[in-house]
Amino acid sequence: MSAFSSNPSSAPCNNNVGFLQKNNSLEERSRIVSSFKEKHSSSKNLRSCENSDTESRFRRAETDFSNLFARDLLPAKNGEEPTMQFLLEVVDILTNYVRKTFDRSTKVLDFHHPHQLLEGMEGFNLELSEQPESLEQILVDCRDTLKYGVRTGHPRFFNQLSSGLDIIGLAGEWLTSTANTNMFTYEIAPVFVLMEQLTLKKMREIIGWPNGEGDGIFSPGGAISNMYSVMVARYKYFPEAKTKGMSAVPRLVLFTSEHSHYSIKKSGAALGFGVENVILLKSDERGRVIPADLEAKIIEAKQKGYVPLFVNATAGTTVYGAFDPIDEIADLCEKYNMWLHVDGAWGGGLLMSRKHRHKLSGIERANSVTWNPHKMMGVPLQCSAILVREKGLLQGCNQMCAGYLFQPDKQYDVTYDTGDKAIQCGRHVDIFKFWLMWKAKGTIGFEQHINKCLELSEYLYNKIKDREGFEMVFRGEPQHTNVCFWYVPPSLRGMPDCEERRERLHKVAPKIKAMMMESGTTMVGYQPQGDKVNFFRMVISNQAATKSDIDFLIEEIERLGQDL
C-alpha cells in the first residue's frame, strides 16, 4: 500500500537528477526543480504519507487553476486553500524572476514596440473584458508581464538613477502591500507612522540639523518633494499666499541652475509663480552653479522690483552628477534673506558616506532638503523625503483641519497624525521598506553601498578617459557616479569638429541605445545637454553591478557602435 514500498526509494530522485544534468540554463533548471517539488508534494507517492486535509492545505500542491476564479479566493467560503495555492504560485513566478534578474545570462529586456504588445503576444492580451478570466490565465498574465518588462535590477541595467533590486527592500514592499494601509493617521498606521517619524529624525541628524529637530514627510517622489519645498518657502515668507493667493503677494522669483531638475520649473508653473519667474543660473563646465551668477541675478531681480524668495542648490545633478557649492549659496541666501533648498534627490545618499559627504558640505544650513532613498540608496521606488529645518511650517502650510479625518478628541496623542502636513489625503506607506533595509544593513551598510558605487564609476572613468573612441563630456573625475561620454565610432574619429561631425555624432548614442535595447544586453541612458550633442550618461546605483559589468558595457558600446 505504501508508495515507498512500491518504489525503490532512490529511483525517482535519480531520475530527476539525470534530467537536471541534461539542462544547463538556470532558468530551465529552476523550472524543473519547481515542478519536481510540485510532484513530490502532490504525487500519490507522498500523498499516501500526507493524506490528512489539514496537512496538505498549506503546502504548494498541484492545483488546477483553470477552473478557479477570483471569486473562489478569500473571503469566499472555503477560499483559504485556493488563496494559499494561488499566492504560492505567484511567489514561485516572482522568485524565479528574482533569480534570473541576477543572472547575467538573462537579458535585461525583451524589447517590443508598442504596436506589437498591443496586437497581443502569444496569448498575452492586454484588453479588459466583461467576464472574468481563470486564475490560470491570471498566472500566465503575471509571467508575461514580467517577460515583456525591463529588469531594472539586472546587474547591467544602468538606465536610470533608480536601479537594483534589494531583497530586503523587496520583502518590505511585499509586507507593505499586505498591510495595505494609509499613512494619514496614527489610528490606522501606528507602526508605520512611528517608523517614518524616527527615520526622518535620523535623516535630519545626518544632514546636521541640531538634535535632528525639524519636520518632514515622505512624498511620492522627488518632484513632489521639491514642490513641497517651494510651497513651504512661500508660506514662511508670505503666509497670506495660502489664503489670498499669489495675486496678493509681490512678484516672487525662484532660482535654480540650468543643470537642475525640471521639477523646480514644474513647481513654479503649478504653484502659480510662472515659469518665467524661475530664473536659471549658469553652471560651470562641470555643471556646478556659479554663485556669482546667482548674486548678479538676485540683484537684477530686486532692481526690477521682484522679491527673490528661494534658491535651489542641487546636490547631484541628473546628468553630470554635479554638486552645487552649498556653502557659498547659503551665504547669499543669508545675505538676501532667502530660503535655501537642497535638492539631494540623487546625491543625498552620499551623506551616508564619511568619504563622500563633504560634497554636500553646507547642507546643514539649508532650510529644506529633498532626499530620495529610492535612488542612490537602492530602496525600491517610491521613497522620497522632504525634510524641513523649521518645525510647524509643513503643517501650517498645508493644514485644512478636516474634521472627518483628524478628530482632535481621539484617545491617543493626535500630534502623531501626519495627514494635515501633506498635500495628499491618503498616502502610501513608503517608509517600511526603507526602515527595514536600514535595520538590515545598518548605517554602515548604506555607506559601503555608496562607496562601492562611487568606486565603480571611478573605475569606469579611469578606463575610458584615455581610451580610443571615447571622449569625456567634462574633464576630471566625476563627483557622483555619473560618467558622461561620447562614443566616437571609427568613421568619425579623423573628422575635424564641424557641423557635419556634430550632426553625425548626435545620432550615434540613439543608434547604439536602440541596438542595445533590441539585443537586450544592457541599458544606459543618453541625452543632449545645452549645446552638447547626444552623449551617454552612465550612472551606478545598482548593488549588483561589478567591474566586469562595466567592462561589458564598454565592450558592448564598441561592438554595437564600430560600424556607425
Next chain:
Amino acid sequence: MSAFSSNPSSAPCNNNVGFLQKNNSLEERSRIVSSFKEKHSSSKNLRSCENSDTESRFRRAETDFSNLFARDLLPAKNGEEPTMQFLLEVVDILTNYVRKTFDRSTKVLDFHHPHQLLEGMEGFNLELSEQPESLEQILVDCRDTLKYGVRTGHPRFFNQLSSGLDIIGLAGEWLTSTANTNMFTYEIAPVFVLMEQLTLKKMREIIGWPNGEGDGIFSPGGAISNMYSVMVARYKYFPEAKTKGMSAVPRLVLFTSEHSHYSIKKSGAALGFGVENVILLKSDERGRVIPADLEAKIIEAKQKGYVPLFVNATAGTTVYGAFDPIDEIADLCEKYNMWLHVDGAWGGGLLMSRKHRHKLSGIERANSVTWNPHKMMGVPLQCSAILVREKGLLQGCNQMCAGYLFQPDKQYDVTYDTGDKAIQCGRHVDIFKFWLMWKAKGTIGFEQHINKCLELSEYLYNKIKDREGFEMVFRGEPQHTNVCFWYVPPSLRGMPDCEERRERLHKVAPKIKAMMMESGTTMVGYQPQGDKVNFFRMVISNQAATKSDIDFLIEEIERLGQDL
C-alpha cells in the same frame, strides 16, 4: 541507507496528525503545518532522497537566519539559496497574516499608544542603528510590524473609504514591487504603460466620453488627482498662468460644496489661487450641493470682477456619501463657460454598476473626473486616476521637455512616454494590480462587488433607522454606502434636545471608538459635520463584510455604549 527503509512509511505523518488534532486554533495549526513542512523538506529522511544541491536549493528549508545578514543575499556570491529561503520565510509570515485577516476570531488591531510602541515592545525596537541586524531579527521585525498594525482587510474594519484585502490585487502589488520600475517612459515600463493607457481608455468609455477619447494619468491619490483638475482647468482658460504666474491672470475663483473633500481647498492654497478664492457652496440636508446657490455665487463673483473658473461636483461625499446633481451643475458650467470637474474619488466606482450609475448621471458632461479604484473598487492603495476629456491639456499644462529623460530620437513611438504629462518625474506603477483585478473579476465582478456593498449598507440602514438608541443624521436611504448615525446611550434617551445633551452626545462616539480600538473588535469612523455633533459614519467597501458583521457592529456599539 535509505531513510524510507529505516522508518515505517506512515509513522511520521500519523504523529503529526495526532499533534494537529490536539490544536484547535487555525493560527496554531498553520504554524505547525509550516513547521511540519519545513521538517519534511529538510529532515534527514527526505534529504536522503534529495541529496543533490540543485534540487534542495529551491525549497523552503530550515535555515538558521541568526548568522545570516542582508549582505549574504543576492547579489552576493552564493546568495541565491539564502535569498530564496529568506523570501519564502517572509511569504510564510505574510500568508499567515492574510489567513488570519479573514478570520473573525482575529482582532482588527492590538492597540498601543505611541509612547508604548516607542518605548519598545518585547524586543520590537524601532530605532535604527549603525550595525546590521541578523535576518532572524529582520523576520521578527516583520512579524511585529504586522502584529502592532491594523488589519484594514478584516471583515470588521469599516474605518476608512479604503478597506478590504483583495487577493488578486495583493498578488499584483507583489509583482509590481518585484518589477520595481517607473512609469515615466515606455522604455523602462513598456507593459505597464500600455496597461495604463488601455485601462484609462476603458474608464473614459465607462464615464461616457465618445469612443473613450481623452487623456488621463494615475496619480498618487485623489487629492493630487483633484489638484491636476484645477491645474488643467487653469491651463485651458489661462495658459499664460503657466509661464507668467497667477499675478498675470484675473482673480480666478473655484467652487465646491461645503461637504466636498478638503483637497479642493488644498489645491486652491497650493496652486496660488488662495483659499479665499475657493468658494464653498451650500448643500441640502442630504449633503448634495444646491445648484441655485452655485448660480447665485457665480453671479456674485462676477459682479465683484472675479472670474469663475471651475466647479467641483462631488460624486460621493466623504461623510454623507452624497452625489451632487451633476447635470444641473453642468448646465451652469456651460452657461457661464466654466470647467466642470467631478470628484468621484469615492463614488466613481458606482459607474461600474448598471443599478447605481444613474447617481452620477451627467458625468459624461464633465471636463475632468477623479476616480479612485483604491476606494470603492477594493484595489490596494494607491490607485487613483485623473481623467480629462480634452486630449493634450495634461501634456500642455505640465510639459517641460527635459531632454535627459524624454529623448525624441528614441527608436520607438515616444508618444507613449507619459512623464511630461505628470507633475511627478518618477512615478510608481499603480496600474498593474488594478489591471490584474479587472482581468480576474471582469467588469461584472466589479459590478457585483459594488452592488453587494450597497445592499449591505441598505441592510444596515433598515436595521437601525427605527432601532431604539439609534438616530439617523439625515433622513432617507443613503445614496452611497455611507450610513451616518448617532448612538444615543440610555442615559441620554429621555433628555430633551438642549446644549447639555448635545455636549454629552458629542462625547459618545469618541468614547465608543476608543473602547472599540482598545478591545480591537471592530473599527468605524466618527466626526462632527457643520453644527452636528460627533456621529458615526459607517462605510462599506470591504468585500469580506457580510450581514453578520453589520449585526456585530450594531451590537458592539450597543454593548460599549450602554453605560455612557
